[in-house]
Structure formats: structure tokens, C-alpha cells
Amino acid sequence: MKKNRNNLYILTVVAGAIAGLIFGYLIFGTIAGQRVPLDAFFATSGGSLRAFANDVTGISEIRRNILLTGLAGALLGGVQGYFLTKNGKKRSSRKRK
Secondary structure (H helix, E strand, O other), X not given: OHHHHHHXXXXXXXXXXXHHHHHHHHHHOEEOOEEOOHHHHHOOOOOXXXXXXXXXXXXXXXXXXXXXXXHHHHHHHHHHHHHHHHHHHHHHHOOOO
């Protein structure tokens, strides 16, 4: 039973992080009314010219905001997972009449 609780906790944290990343992209992923392509966020800044372009266009700030939103989602998922596993523990320890 403990393994199921741990799996539930991990699942809620991962689901919260994914939901946070999607929510963050929907909020912060626009520049001048246009959605920024996802590959712009995953591309590493290999050179100083690309890093400069990311700073000028605001990609670095957008990436940071999206990642912070994902972190907040993971934290909320962790809190939810904690309460779900805590409540599940109480239910299973009750004696039935």
C-alpha cells in the first residue's frame, strides 16, 4: 500500500508540473500577439549571438516565467498529493464494524 501512495504522490507532482508548464506557455508564450514556437524554448544558446538574440526578443525572460509556473504547478501537485496520500492513510487504518 505504501508503494501505491508514493506512486500517487509522484503522479500528482508530475501532473502539476506539466499543467503548470502548459498554463505558463499559454500565459507567457506570446511576443507581439504571436505564439513563440516551442523549439525556441528548448534550443540551447550555443553562441553569444544566439544568447544576445534571446535577450533582445525576451525569450530568456519568457522561458524563466514558464519554468517558474511549472515549478508552482509541481509544488501545488505536491501539496495535493500529500493530502491525497494522508487521507488515504486515514481511510485504510479505520476498523470496520
